[in-house]
Amino acid sequence: MRALEIVGATAFTVALYWVCSAVQKRLRLSLLHPLLLSVLAGGTLFALLPESWLDAYDRGAGPMLWLLGPATAALALPFYRKRAFLTEHPWAAVLAAVCGCASTVAVVWGLGELLGLPPLLMRAASLKNVTLPVALGLAQVTHTEPGLTTVCVFTSGLVGSAIGPALLSRVGVRSPVARGLALGTLSHAIGTARALEEGPLPGAAGVVALTLSALLIGTGAIVLSMIFG
Amino acid sequence: MALLRTVLQVAALGVLFTGCQWLVARTGIPVPAGLLALLVLIGLLLSRLVPEKAVDQGGDLLLRYLPVIFLPPGIGVIRELHLVQGHALGLAGVLLGSLVVGQLVAGLVGQAVVNREKP
Numbered sequence: 176m177r178a179l180e181i182v183g184a185t186a187f188t189v190a191l192y193w194v195c196s197a198v199q200k201r202l203r204l205s206l207l208h209p210l211l212l213s214v215l216a217g218g219t220l221f222a223l224l225p226e227s228w229l230d231a232y233d234r235g236a237g238p239m240l241w242l243l244g245p246a247t248a249a250l251a252l253p254f255y256r257k258r259a260f261l262t263e264h265p266w267a268a269v270l271a272a273v274c275g276c277a278s279t280v281a282v283v284w285g286l287g288e289l290l291g292l293p294p295l296l297m298r299a300a301s302l303k304n305v306t307l308p309v310a311l312g313l314a315q316v317t318h319t320e321p322g323l324t325t326v327c328v329f330t331s332g333l334v335g336s337a338i339g340p341a342l343l344s345r346v347g348v349r350s351p352v353a354r355g356l357a358l359g360t361l362s363h364a365i366g367t368a369r370a371l372e373e374g375p376l377p378g379a380a381g382v383v384a385l386t387l388s389a390l391l392i393g394t395g396a397i398v399l400s401m402i403f404g
Numbered sequence: 405m406a407l408l409r410t411v412l413q414v415a416a417l418g419v420l421f422t423g424c425q426w427l428v429a430r431t432g433i434p435v436p437a438g439l440l441a442l443l444v445l446i447g448l449l450l451s452r453l454v455p456e457k458a459v460d461q462g463g464d465l466l467l468r469y470l471p472v473i474f475l476p477p478g479i480g481v482i483r484e485l486h487l488v489q490g491h492a493l494g495l496a497g498v499l500l501g502s503l504v505v506g507q508l509v510a511g512l513v514g515q516a517v518v519n520r521e522k523p
Binding site: 184188189191192209210213214217218221222229232233236239240242243244245246247248249250251252253254255256258264266267268270271272274275276278279280282283286287290291292293295296297300303304307308309311312313315316320321322323325326327329330331334335338339342343346347348349350352353354356357358360361362364380384389390393397400401 | 420434435443488494497509514517
């Protein structure tokens with residue numbers, strides 16, 4: 176039974192992503208990321224089915240989810256390959272990532288408090304600019320719902336890469352380094368893919384920025400969870 | 405041969421992650437095992453204790469298919485929709501506001517530092 180659940184969940188996940196990628200390619204809508212489309216389609220399907228089907232899918236997807244750990248470690252590769260960028264622009268990379276992360280988290284908690292959002296939602300929103308495999312690990316440590324965290328991370332990636340370039344141009348940020356840093360810090364891998372479209376230099380800046388922001392938000396979240404439990 | 409190499413490299417990354425899981429469980433440090441594995445691998449690559457070619461094929465394979473691995477937790481969000489009920493607009497406002505501010509700050513700070521670096 177367990178083996179059947181694993182095979183079924185894996186086959187369903189791969190097939191769903193494959194179909195949604197094909198649909199996205201045909202529609203050519205950049206905002207409709209295949210992953211977002213797959214989540215919407217899969218979520219709608221399981222909402223219509225008895226809950227026991229989702230339970231079985233969760234059990235079957237366990238081994239695939241475990242791969243998230245080795246995949247997170249593999250993020251060291253793009254960072255290592257672009258390490259020359261960090262030696263050329265160390266202060267720009269570190270300061271942009273620190274200020275970008277600090278300001279975005281400050282707005283989450285300030286505005287969230289003002290709008291009366293529950294702390295659970297603010298914790299998920301604080302992890303939005305961390306690349307998903309790291310964000311899901313941090314969600315466990317900070318007792319945040321993984322699904323909510325996933326939605327926040329997607330929103331930051333998709334919306335940030337869609338509006339970011341125009342927004343940065345509007346305020347006069349024309350430096351390729353700065354544009355890549357802004358996109359990588361706030362919109363992680365999806366933003367970095369967008370930065371790569373502007374050239375190799377913004378792409379390299381994006382890779383370094385996404386790693387730095389994962390480490391910064393990760394350290395902050397871990398320290399705060401140690402203090403406040 | 406290339407397939408065997410890729411499989412072995414994925415297994416090696418799995419061993420690294422499992423080792424970090426064990427360390428986290430043993431010491432009780434509140435660090436996600438994946439994040440610890442990422443830091444350890446960055447350290448190993450930078451110190452050249454592990455050459456890039458020892459993990460490149462397996463690592464690139466995992467990164468290429470990362471979106472597929474994200475799907476199960478993404479679909480799991482339907483269990484948590486009740487948490488957003490009554491706060492959907494507020495959450496959207498917070499996400500958009502904090503995203504715009506963060507992007508502007510990161511971009512402007514980055515540009516200011518780059519301009520100062522120029523000779």
